[in-house]
Amino acid sequence: MSQPTIPPTEAENISLPPEKLAQVIESGRHGSTKRVVILVSLALFVSLGAWYWWHHQQAIKKALPHYVTEPLQRGDIVLLITATGNLFPTNEVIVGSELSGTTLEVFVDFNDHVSKGQALAKLDTTKLLQQTESNRAAVKVAEAKVTQAQATVKESLAALARQQELSRLSGGKIPSQAEMATAIAASERSSADLLSAQSLVGQAEAQVRINENDLSKAVIKSPIDGMVLTRSIEPGQTVAASFTAPQLFVIAEKLERMKLEVAIAEADIALVAKGQSATFTVDAWPDRSYPANVTVVAYGSAVTQNVVTYEADLEVSNDDLSLRPGMTATADIRVAESKSVFVVPAAALRFDPASASLVSSVAKKSFVQSLIPMPTRNRSRPAADDEKSAPTKTSKIWVLQDGRAISLLVTVGLSDGHQTEISAPNLTEGMSVILRLDTPAS
Numbered sequence: 001m002s003q004p005t006i007p008p009t010e011a012e013n014i015s016l017p018p019e020k021l022a023q024v025i026e027s028g029r030h031g032s033t034k035r036v037v038i039l040v041s042l043a044l045f046v047s048l049g050a051w052y053w054w055h056h057q058q059a060i061k062k063a064l065p066h067y068v069t070e071p072l073q074r075g076d077i078v079l080l081i082t083a084t085g086n087l088f089p090t091n092e093v094i095v096g097s098e099l100s101g102t103t104l105e106v107f108v109d110f111n112d113h114v115s116k117g118q119a120l121a122k123l124d125t126t127k128l129l130q131q132t133e134s135n136r137a138a139v140k141v142a143e144a145k146v147t148q149a150q151a152t153v154k155e156s157l158a159a160l161a162r163q164q165e166l167s168r169l170s171g172g173k174i175p176s177q178a179e180m181a182t183a184i185a186a187s188e189r190s191s192a193d194l195l196s197a198q199s200l201v202g203q204a205e206a207q208v209r210i211n212e213n214d215l216s217k218a219v220i221k222s223p224i225d226g227m228v229l230t231r232s233i234e235p236g237q238t239v240a241a242s243f244t245a246p247q248l249f250v251i252a253e254k255l256e257r258m259k260l261e262v263a264i265a266e267a268d269i270a271l272v273a274k275g276q277s278a279t280f281t282v283d284a285w286p287d288r289s290y291p292a293n294v295t296v297v298a299y300g301s302a303v304t305q306n307v308v309t310y311e312a313d314l315e316v317s318n319d320d321l322s323l324r325p326g327m328t329a330t331a332d333i334r335v336a337e338s339k340s341v342f343v344v345p346a347a348a349l350r351f352d353p354a355s356a357s358l359v360s361s362v363a364k365k366s367f368v369q370s371l372i373p374m375p376t377r378n379r380s381r382p383a384a385d386d387e388k389s390a391p392t393k394t395s396k397i398w399v400l401q402d403g404r405a406i407s408l409l410v411t412v413g414l415s416d417g418h419q420t421e422i423s424a425p426n427l428t429e430g431m432s433v434i435l436r437l438d439t440p441a442s
Contacts, residue, residue, distance in 0.1 A: 066438035069400050072431040075343045077421050079336040079414045081271060085262030087282075087316065087327045089252035093224055096248055098217055099123055100241045103233055108249075110231050114222040120249055121233055123218040132211035139204040146201055149194035156187040226253040229325065258316045258323055260292055262331050263302070263309035271335040272297055278314055280331035285322060292316050294333065336414055342427050343419040347435045349395050349412065353405050397422065400432040 101123040108120050160183040163175050175183075230250040233239070239246055260280060264272055278292045296313040303309075314331060316323065395412045398405045413421030 067400055067405065067434045068436050068438050069432040069434050070345065072342055072344065072427065072429055072433050074340050074429060075419065076337070076339045077341065077343055077414050077416055077419055078334055079416060080332045081264070081268045081335050082330065082332055083262035083264050083312070084328065084330050085260055087258050087260050087323055087325055087329055089255060089325055090257050090259050091224065091253035092325070093226070093251045093253065094247050095120065095220060095223065095251060096246050097123065097220055097239050097241050099214055100239055101218070103235050103237045103239060106231070106233055106235055108228055108231070110228050112228045113226070114228060114251065115225050116222060118222045119219050120222055121220045123239060125215055125218045128211060128214055128218060132208060132215065135204060135207040135211055139201060139208060142197065142201040142204045146194065146197040149190065149197040153190040153194050156190040159183055160187045220248065222251060224251060224253045226251045227255055252325060255321055256317070256319050258318050258325070259295070260314040260316050260329055260331060262312050262314065264312050266308040266310070269297070269310045272312055272333060276333055276335060278331050278333040280314070280329040282323065282327045282329050284327060290316060290323070292331065338414050338421050341413065341421045342423060344397060344422055344433050345435060346415065346418060346420055348397050348433050349420060351398055351434055351436060353398060353437070398434040400434055405434055
């Protein structure tokens, strides 16, 4: 088995005396310890430097304000006006009776569909038929008197003709002047009696026509095509039409088309116009939205508890008959709309770095500090949120660029209370719009 070879240097060391060999080993130990100390010191120095740099950066970050931002984006914004009202048929007719009498029959009930001219109810016409027959007999009596008057006229005309012939033959000696005048007067009187008799015939015939018309009205008919909403008459009930026509039926014409009458507030009426689209909901179907269109905007006002409102009518489609007259509806009228425009939250238009820093510094004071009065600064008072909630046509937003807040002058458009339309030449999509100052808990 071969023996391992020993390097010359190590062989020389081994060959040294023991005292010399101990010195060599001790010097090697001191060199290794020195190198370890140098490395540990270097590592500690680097760690301290890194720790100092990190704390310095944290101090810088704490000194700089932190903002809550949102990227600028395009979107659609709609301005809505909310109003409440009730649904009504487009044409609602109250059917009554011009005649008084006892109800003989009722042919329809509520919710029945009826057509124009269809019989709804019938009154007892016994007495009216008797009056009609009596008037027809009176017509015949008047016609007989006419015949009698015609005979009298012929008789008087013949007598007058004889008197005139006798006067011609006698050369005017007979008959006397008085007899001739009497004959003429008798002829004219008979003609007048004939005219009177003829007028009596016309009067009697007119009365017959009135009775026949009343007979036709004894059958109450529908004036329109529609649906019976209410019925207020029963067989055997007496109808009294002495002063006003009683309400017997209420008929709605074509419930497939209805109208929604809403009350518009005085502050919003200038924005509402004919042709605008709207949507509305009813309590019966809370999860369903119905479309509508504005058809009429009234100029007349109504005052309810010192509140001025204006009525507007909306056209409603009701093909499935899910809507019923009288339902209460809440409508949202689209009075203005902008599509694909820059929009920002309303908070962006109310943000002011100076005011936000002041509020943040006040909020960070301790309880004892808050009790100590601080000297006032000579600066303008920051506007309150309520004062800034309604921006003017020109306003200002702040954007974050390279860690700094930069102000931009913008033109304000539509606002729905949450989002506001803005426009400016230097706006670009994706810009970081500042909403508020971030104040993390310490």
